[in-house]
Amino acid sequence: MVDISEELIATLKKKAVTLRKHIIRMTHNAQSGHPGGSMSAADIVTALYFHVLRVDPKNPTWPDRDRFVLSKGHACPVWYAALAERGFFPVEELLTFRKLNSRLQGHPELGTTPGVENAAGAEGQGLSFSVGLALAARMDHKPWRVYCILGDGEQDVGQTWEAAMASSKYGLDNLTAFIDRNGIQQEGRTEDIMPLEPLAEKWEAFNWHVLTIDGHDFRQILAAIEEAHRTKGRPTAVISRTVKGKGVSFMENKIKYHGAATSDDELKLALAELEAQEAAI
Amino acid sequence: MxxxxxxxxxxxxxxxxxxxxxxxxxxxxxxxxxxxxxxxxxxxxxxxxxxxxxxxxxxxxxxxxxxxxxxxxxxxxxxxxxxxxxxxxxxxxxxxxxxxxxxxxxxxxxxxxxxxxxxxxxxxxxxxxxxxxxxxxxxxxxxxxxxxxxxxxxxxxxxxxxxxxxxxxxxxxTITSPDDDFAIGRARVIRDGSDVTLIGCGLMVARCLEAADSLKRAGIKARVINLSTVKPLDTATIDRAARETGGIVTAEEHTVVHGIGAAIASAIAANHPVPVAMVGVQDVFGESGEADELLRKYGLTAEKIVDGAHDVMKRRGQGR
Structure with a gap:
């Protein structure tokens, strides 16, 4: 079992609340964007950026950095928030999200935003892109690893499964995929739109090492990453059970907040809830 | 050539x-x-x-x-x-x-x-x-x-x-030689002429040369350009051809919708408009057949390029 201190968990929990507050403010300020799926992924992104990833904010293109790929590009508010908090660019810049002339595009753009590693928006391309990165690392005998977050809506996309096959063909044990299993996509519940279950069995059938965790439990997230690192000869898929809109009671599990910002009144309520959570840690 | x-x-x-x-x-x-x-x-x-x-x-x-x-x-x-x-x-x-x-x-x-x-x-x-x-x-x-x-x-x-x-x-x-200059973004004039310009890409460049021979027999001097880069378009070479020869025929093994003919026409429209004729697939799907049979049936021939040259020269005459 991984040795994880209470102190580390508390630090990560606080950071995740900070990211959620940024997500709420950014999408409110833009009056558009995708808060729900950003908040469901916030704990995984926090664990990666504030404990796992070897990255250098002062040298974002350091060749030996670990690669983080966000396949579900609409969740970029959580990515931008993590990058800003990690020091890749000023936190104040977050409020330019989705505005004209901003470096923080509505969906990620490679080459514009320091720390962003891929372009995404059209779903289902990120895992394939991660396969290319992982193949390159292996070819060059480099130790850096690739972490990709996919949405569960993206499990509808055929290319996701093309990438799943290629990953196991090449035994990419330097690739870890988190599936943000929040159960909701743009127009409804995933099981109504296009049933995915049994999802873990699907990934197992594609010859991945599969773990199912609570995607809001830092001990489980970090343990899964440790297990992925120990797993040889196969990529690891971490099916992370999450709550869309996690952290704000009136947003949780609401289809509406896939792609809707809060109103002025909702903003105050949401921030008050998050600040209360922060104080309780 | x-x-x-x-x-x-x-x-x-x-x-x-x-x-x-x-x-x-x-x-x-x-x-x-x-x-x-x-x-x-x-x-x-x-x-x-x-x-x-x-x-x-x-x-x-x-x-x-x-x-x-x-x-x-x-x-x-x-x-x-x-x-x-x-x-x-x-x-x-x-x-x-x-x-x-x-x-x-x-x-x-x-x-x-x-x-x-x-x-x-x-x-x-x-x-x-x-x-x-x-x-x-x-x-x-x-x-x-x-x-x-x-x-x-x-x-x-x-x-x-x-x-x-x-x-x-x-x-x-094989119409080029390994020693020929090649650069991305540069169209190559492979035959000089002052009466009309034939611009082709791919296997249609050879048909442009055949058409130029045929036109020569009728006393028409056709310039031939090998457009091996479609984008970025070599507008300097194309504009010069438009200015100096006054008419352009394009030839491509591709639909005429948004192909090289369309690219060239829109480039010269902005600079030096001259009549253009486009030889290519006319907004239809192909079918089974041998390569040469298909090129003939769908009008991708030297004869069609010659027809195009006469057409642009006639239209240019009317406009002048």
């Missing part, structure tokens, strides 16, 4: 050999394929450099994104298959993962145009130039023959950014 007799050679063979030579010189070059690697000769690269070759199966969107990931990690990634799969089937992947990202992905596609032959319309990709030239940051190449295909490989590797290059399944006349 006059027309023929020419040696008929395979652009795929030149492509495969050029890739291996490039691979020897540059260890950063990698190749991805999609179950067409024997046909388009990338399998030979795989045999020479097994660690730098990835067979990804019938999954072209994945192939393109994998190439993009390899390029993002510093590789020069060649993705090669048939043009219908490497352009239309993968369009939005190319747009988002290759062009928007401005990565070093070089998409080389054989089996472009009608001359795929008996496989029929599903495999005869007559719309790829239109698709690819519409994407920002994309460079589009159409080599005239085998030696030029090899030059495209080297030039693509030397250039930063995405490239789409299309060529034929069928053997084509």
């Amino acid at each position: 006059t027309a023929g007799p020419w040696k008929m050679e395979s652009q795929r063979s030149y492509f495969g050999k050029a890739l291996i030579a490039l691979g020897r010189r540059n260890p950063n070059v990698v190749v991805v394929g999609a179950d067409t690697t024997e046909s388009i000769k990338t399998i030979d690269f795989g045999k020479s450099f097994p660690d730098r070759f990835f067979q990804l199966g019938i999954a072209e969107p994945n192939m393109i994104s994998v190439a993009a990931g390899l390029a993002a990690a510093g590789k020069i990634a060649f993705a090669a298959t048939y043009s219908v799969f490497g352009s239309a089937h993968t369009y939005n992947v190319i747009r988002q993962n290759v062009a928007y990202t401005n990565l070093n992905v070089k998409i080389f596609c054989s089996h472009a145009g009608l001359t795929v032959g008996p496989d029929g319309a599903t495999h005869q990709m007559n719309e790829d130039i239109a698709l690819m030239r519409g994407i920002p940051r994309m460079t589009v190449l159409v080599p005239a023959d085998g030696p030029e295909t090899a030059k495209c490989v080297d030039a693509a590797a030397a250039m930063k950014g995405p490239i789409y290059c299309r060529f034929s399944r069928t053997n084509v006349p």
Whole structure:
């Protein structure tokens, strides 16, 4: 079992609340964007950026950095928030999200935003892109690893499964995929739109090492990453059970907040809830 | 340069050999394929450099994104298959993962145009130039023959950014020499003339030369331009041709909708408008048949180029 201190968990929990507050403010300020799926992924992104990833904010293109790929590009508010908090660019810049002339595009753009590693928006391309990165690392005998977050809506996309096959063909044990299993996509519940279950069995059938965790439990997230690192000869898929809109009671599990910002009144309520959570840690 | 007799050679063979030579010189070059690697000769690269070759199966969107990931990690990634799969089937992947990202992905596609032959319309990709030239940051190449295909490989590797290059399944006349100058973005005047200009790409360049011979017999001096780069368009060479010859015929093994004819017409409309005639596939699907039969049936012949020359010269006369 991984040795994880209470102190580390508390630090990560606080950071995740900070990211959620940024997500709420950014999408409110833009009056558009995708808060729900950003908040469901916030704990995984926090664990990666504030404990796992070897990255250098002062040298974002350091060749030996670990690669983080966000396949579900609409969740970029959580990515931008993590990058800003990690020091890749000023936190104040977050409020330019989705505005004209901003470096923080509505969906990620490679080459514009320091720390962003891929372009995404059209779903289902990120895992394939991660396969290319992982193949390159292996070819060059480099130790850096690739972490990709996919949405569960993206499990509808055929290319996701093309990438799943290629990953196991090449035994990419330097690739870890988190599936943000929040159960909701743009127009409804995933099981109504296009049933995915049994999802873990699907990934197992594609010859991945599969773990199912609570995607809001830092001990489980970090343990899964440790297990992925120990797993040889196969990529690891971490099916992370999450709550869309996690952290704000009136947003949780609401289809509406896939792609809707809060109103002025909702903003105050949401921030008050998050600040209360922060104080309780 | 006059027309023929020419040696008929395979652009795929030149492509495969050029890739291996490039691979020897540059260890950063990698190749991805999609179950067409024997046909388009990338399998030979795989045999020479097994660690730098990835067979990804019938999954072209994945192939393109994998190439993009390899390029993002510093590789020069060649993705090669048939043009219908490497352009239309993968369009939005190319747009988002290759062009928007401005990565070093070089998409080389054989089996472009009608001359795929008996496989029929599903495999005869007559719309790829239109698709690819519409994407920002994309460079589009159409080599005239085998030696030029090899030059495209080297030039693509030397250039930063995405490239789409299309060529034929069928053997084509070798009209260029390995010693000829080649540069991405430069159209090459391969025959001088002052009465009319014939601009072709791919295997239609040879037909432009045949048409120029035929026009010469009628006392008409036709300039011939090999447009091996469709984008960025060499507007200086095209404008000069418009100014100096007063009429342009374009010839492409591709639909006339948004192909090279359309690109040239819109360029000269902005600078020096002259009459234009477009020889190409007239907004229809192809069908099964032998390559030469198809070219004749769909009007991709030297005779049609000659007709086009007479047409633009007549229209120019009326306008003056």
